[in-house]
Amino acid sequence: MEHRGTRFGSLAHYEKGGVEVINDDARNYVFSNLFEVASKSKPYEKVAVGKNIEYVIEAIRAEGTSSWRAPAQDEFALVMDGEVEIRLLKLDNPGVVPAGAHGSIGLPGTPAGRAMGVVRARRGHMTLLPAGAAYQFHAARPGVMLLQTLAGPDTIERWAEICQTARRPNA
Amino acid sequence: MSSATDALPEIGSIEPNRHGYRTFTLGSFGFSRDEYFAHVTWPKGHHLLPVDAFLRALQRDIAWGFFYGIVNFDTVIGTVNHYGSVDLFAGRFNAHYKKAGLDHVERFKTPLIQRVFEAMLEDWTNATFDPFASPQETGSAFGPKNGSNKRAITRHRVTAKRMVAAPGDEPVRTDENGFPVNRAFRDVPQDQPHITAEPGFEDEVVAFNLFAYLSRSDVTWNPSIVSVCKASLYCPTTEEYVLPVIHGNDRVEWFVQLSDEIQWEVEDRETGAVRARVTMRAGDVAAMPADIRHRGFSPKRSMLLVWENASPGLPQLYASGTMPPTPVQF
Ligand SMILES: [Fe+2]
Numbered sequence: 001m002e003h004r005g006t007r008f009g010s011l012a013h014y015e016k017g018g019v020e021v022i023n024d025d026a027r028n029y030v031f032s033n034l035f036e037v038a039s040k041s042k043p044y045e046k047v048a049v050g051k052n053i054e055y056v057i058e059a060i061r062a063e064g065t066s067s068w069r070a071p072a073q074d075e076f077a078l079v080m081d082g083e084v085e086i087r088l089l090k091l092d093n094p095g096v097v098p099a100g101a102h103g104s105i106g107l108p109g110t111p112a113g114r115a116m117g118v119v120r121a122r123r124g125h126m127t128l129l130p131a132g133a134a135y136q137f138h139a140a141r142p143g144v145m146l147l148q149t150l151a152g153p154d155t156i157e158r159w160a161e162i163c164q165t166a167r168r169p170n171a
Numbered sequence: 172m173s174s175a176t177d178a179l180p181e182i183g184s185i186e187p188n189r190h191g192y193r194t195f196t197l198g199s200f201g202f203s204r205d206e207y208f209a210h211v212t213w214p215k216g217h218h219l220l221p222v223d224a225f226l227r228a229l230q231r232d233i234a235w236g237f238f239y240g241i242v243n244f245d246t247v248i249g250t251v252n253h254y255g256s257v258d259l260f261a262g263r264f265n266a267h268y269k270k271a272g273l274d275h276v277e278r279f280k281t282p283l284i285q286r287v288f289e290a291m292l293e294d295w296t297n298a299t300f301d302p303f304a305s306p307q308e309t310g311s312a313f314g315p316k317n318g319s320n321k322r323a324i325t326r327h328r329v330t331a332k333r334m335v336a337a338p339g340d341e342p343v344r345t346d347e348n349g350f351p352v353n354r355a356f357r358d359v360p361q362d363q364p365h366i367t368a369e370p371g372f373e374d375e376v377v378a379f380n381l382f383a384y385l386s387r388s389d390v391t392w393n394p395s396i397v398s399v400c401k402a403s404l405y406c407p408t409t410e411e412y413v414l415p416v417i418h419g420n421d422r423v424e425w426f427v428q429l430s431d432e433i434q435w436e437v438e439d440r441e442t443g444a445v446r447a448r449v450t451m452r453a454g455d456v457a458a459m460p461a462d463i464r465h466r467g468f469s470p471k472r473s474m475l476l477v478w479e480n481a482s483p484g485l486p487q488l489y490a491s492g493t494m495p496p497t498p499v500q501f
Contacts, residue, residue, distance in 0.1 A: 014454045028497045075400060118366075128377045
């Protein structure tokens with residue numbers, strides 16, 4: 001039997017599909033490609049590629065070392081390309097995340113707390129970013145993560161730039 | 172349809188028909204099968220579906236607890252989930268049946284329709300057939316009654332509470348616990364993330380290989396929860412051949428294509444009028460609006476991340492027009 005390999009995408013190589021409109025508006029499908037989005041992002045920009053009311057999924061370009069962030073609830077980081085080191089720290093003062101905050105908040109410098117551990121995650125690996133902790137990413141080479149979270153103060157929405165608007169792909 | 176039927180009638184006939192299968196009733200709907208077809212009757216009409224397709228759809232409807240919104244078995248028969256009760260319909264979402272006045276809907280308490288559907292699935296699924304498997308990984312659904320396949324139709328449904336691999340949560344899949352790598356995913360790396368946890372934090376430094384996990388799925392078209400961010404649920408699934416139902420949304424859902432390619436046919440949820448065709452390849456992200464129905468086609472087994480918002484108030488917000496059917500306006 002012919003063997004057809006599994007095709008994953010990467011920053012270096014992705015093949016985008018698209019919407020073919022028959023009787024509709026392509027914008028209704030909010031169609032983007034997370035590798036393309038990350039290829040045009042600055043390191044650690046949190047660009048929403050999906051939004052469902054207060055919830056988002058963010059495409060994040062991992063490159064170099066990120067600032068520390070604290071999630072307001074559990075978040076989940078899925079590496080889609082490359083290798084990302086995820087450093088976790090138990091906050092001495094979980095109150096740095098204001099009550100009622102959504103998503104995650106950026107922290108200045110290195111927050112006070114105890115080192116919890118480190119995950120080295122490669123393509124396909126999903127890591128829990130637990131509430132009550134802070135996290136920092138490090139990637140020696142550019143990679144891509146997809147983050148499951150809520151829209152927060154640093155979530156970037158640039159839909160008109162990332163989504164298909166024409167009636168055919170690549171039009 | 173003013174009140175939901177919850178009386179418990181006979182689940183099905185005791186005596187099998189000449190093909191060996193029992194017949195079933197739900198309100199004024201009747202269900203029977205022969206060697207090739209499932210036959211459905213209602214006061215104003217009758218319909219038949221290839222029995223392999225019918226059992227694949229029935230299996231999903233049961234396993235998903237009637238899912239979000241509408242599960243169309245085909246363009247005529249299906250169910251609408253009201254979360255506590257379920258509509259069984261014929262022609263309700265078919266413009267031509269509606270226009271001719273031949274559509275029919277009855278509402279049942281969920282445990283009743285669930286029980287009848289489960290009994291029907293069990294009786295009509297032969298030993299050779301696995302309704303969850305891809306066509307290349309199962310034998311025939313057809314012919315006279317030939318044993319049963321209870322193991323296949325009562326699989327454990329994965330519903331992580333926090334994340335797969337978290338302490339006390341759903342386990343990862345391994346050869347040892349009965350989940351070998353699928354034939355289509357032999358080239359998917361099986362490495363696990365390298366985890367270093369400081370003493371006392373072993374339960375909070377948690378990661379797993381989702382792609383390896385999916386490569387070991389033994390079912391197709393079966394979204395299962397792997398991570399939970401409040402009401403935001405990641406429900407990835409492995410897809411091969413055709414989605415056995417046409418899913419009508421009662422809220423927005425999102426797809427992230429993790430590997431390979433799926434093509435989606437998108438139609439108006441109420442009438443079935445074609446709206447768009449969406450081709451998704453690895454890394455593509457797309458929303459399915461709240462007013463459409465869709466059916467996917469996956470030429471090779473692929474990994475799809477279905478992303479759902481399980482907030483209970485959503486169907487009412489969309490149905491009332493309080494929320495636009497598309498998630499983002501730009
Ligand atoms: Fe769906």
